[in-house]
Amino acid sequence: xxxxxPPNMLNERPRTPTGLLSNAEKDRLIERGFLGLYRxxxxxxxxxxxxxxxxxxxxxxxxxxMPPELITVLQxxxxxxxxxxxxxxxxxxxxxxxxxxSHFQLRWGSEEEKHxxxxxxxxxxxxxxxxxxxxxxxxxxxxxxxELPFPDAIHNLVYTVFQERATQLNYLNMMKIAQGRSEKPxxxxxxxxxxxxxxxxxxxxxxxxxxxxxxxxxxxxxYYPERTLNAIKNVIGQFSMPAxxxxxxxxxxxxTVYRAGIYGxxxxxxxxxxxxxxxxxxxxxxxLEEGIRKTREVPDFDGGTFKTTAIFETFDYGAVEGDxxxxxxxxxxxxxxxxxxxxxxxxFVVNPEVPVQDTPAADD
Ligand SMILES: [Fe+2]
Ligand SMILES: [Fe+2]
Numbered sequence: 627x628x629x630x631x632p633p634n635m636l637n638e639r640p641r642t643p644t645g646l647l648s649n650a651e652k653d654r655l656i657e658r659g660f661l662g663l664y665r666x667x668x669x670x671x672x673x674x675x676x677x678x679x680x681x682x683x684x685x686x687x688x689x690x691x692m693p694p695e696l697i698t699v700l701q702x703x704x705x706x707x708x709x710x711x712x713x714x715x716x717x718x719x720x721x722x723x724x725x726x727x728s729h730f731q732l733r734w735g736s737e738e739e740k741h742x743x744x745x746x747x748x749x750x751x752x753x754x755x756x757x758x759x760x761x762x763x764x765x766x767x768x769x770x771x772x773e774l775p776f777p778d779a780i781h782n783l784v785y786t787v788f789q790e791r792a793t794q795l796n797y798l799n800m801m802k803i804a805q806g807r808s809e810k811p812x813x814x815x816x817x818x819x820x821x822x823x824x825x826x827x828x829x830x831x832x833x834x835x836x837x838x839x840x841x842x843x844x845x846x847x848x849y850y851p852e853r854t855l856n857a858i859k860n861v862i863g864q865f866s867m868p869a870x871x872x873x874x875x876x877x878x879x880x881x882t883v884y885r886a887g888i889y890g891x892x893x894x895x896x897x898x899x900x901x902x903x904x905x906x907x908x909x910x911x912x913x914l915e916e917g918i919r920k921t922r923e924v925p926d927f928d929g930g931t932f933k934t935t936a937i938f939e940t941f942d943y944g945a946v947e948g949d950x951x952x953x954x955x956x957x958x959x960x961x962x963x964x965x966x967x968x969x970x971x972x973x974f975v976v977n978p979e980v981p982v983q984d985t986p987a988a989d990d
Contacts, residue, residue: 645978652849655975659845660726662957662972667838668733677827679743689818690753695882697754702879704745705767706869710738712772720779741828770872784857787839788865792898794832799888801825810887840905841953848950849977852937859914907942935981943980
């Protein structure tokens with residue numbers, strides 16, 4: 627029908643079918659969710675994770691006889707985290723029109739900056755790298771600039787979910803080694819309580835970051851399922867750790883991390899991708915790819931305003947809806963605690979596109 631209408635009439639036709647949310651309304655709802663979550667996050671971050679990279683650890687008690695492999699790993703952790711100003715400035719710029727997201731990125735950046743300083747302290751107090759060496763290494767790192775892995779906000783949001791989880795896993799496995807629980811022969815018998823505390827403290831931050839970005843992706847999944855599932859598919863298709871192309875001797879670092887049992891392709895599959903998928907209501911990579919393929923087979927009607935329901939079969943939208951609702955309850959509780967609810971409470975609004983789930987018959 628679109629092709630027989632005069633072009634000027636196309637613009638006058640209502641772009642959103644009756645009963646559905648317009649994109650502007652969806653964007654408003656997502657922004658309100660981000661804003662509420664950001665305020666909750668900041669309060670919580672200050673109450674429970676207000677540590678300091680210098681004062682929170684007994685640096686002089688860090689072991690001076692660490693295996694050289696661990697120094698290589700610490701140095702690599704530091705190298706990645708010290709790009710915090712690049713990560714933050716690029717991401718802030720990308721989402722600058724969103725209050726909740728841009729202010730969050732500043733808070734997030736201030737936490738990532740602490741990670742960089744804590745790992746640098748670990749390298750210094752290991753006694754195995756001189757201050758001069760560290761200075762030159764930093765100069766070398768800073769001569770390169772980290773750029774966004776994807777051009778748009780949704781892909782970068784999805785990327786960050788996987789990246790935060792992968793980073794958390796790296797630090798948890800470092801903690802395990804420092805607690806003397808490594809199964810690798812070259813690391814057995816080694817333990818360092820200071821290093822274990824550093825790794826654990828940073829891993830807790832990374833878990834909080836993962837959760838923030840995950841909640842964001844869930845809101846996108848709920849209101850823009852097709853766009854978000856496509857972004858997830860694209861991100862996992864080319865995932866690599868941040869700054870992998872910038873850090874000198876990355877291959878050696880990656881190899882050492884792998885041999886130490888800290889992180890490798892299998893860990894990504896099992897402990898990053900599968901965990902994030904489960905948290906996003908996606909059964910598997912295969913189910914995701916299959917679902918997207920099926921959606922594309924369904925013909926698009928008349929200018930694309932009629933949505934297909936095939937996309938909702940690609941993931942467990944009921945679970946995602948439940949998660950988005952729970953997020954709103956958390957935000958509302960926080961707003962009541964402060965008194966924001968008296969002025970402008972954050973409300974959850976159902977996405978009417980979501981098909982009502984049939985209750986399966988008893989003999990199905
Ligand atoms: Fe970090
Ligand atoms: Fe992080």
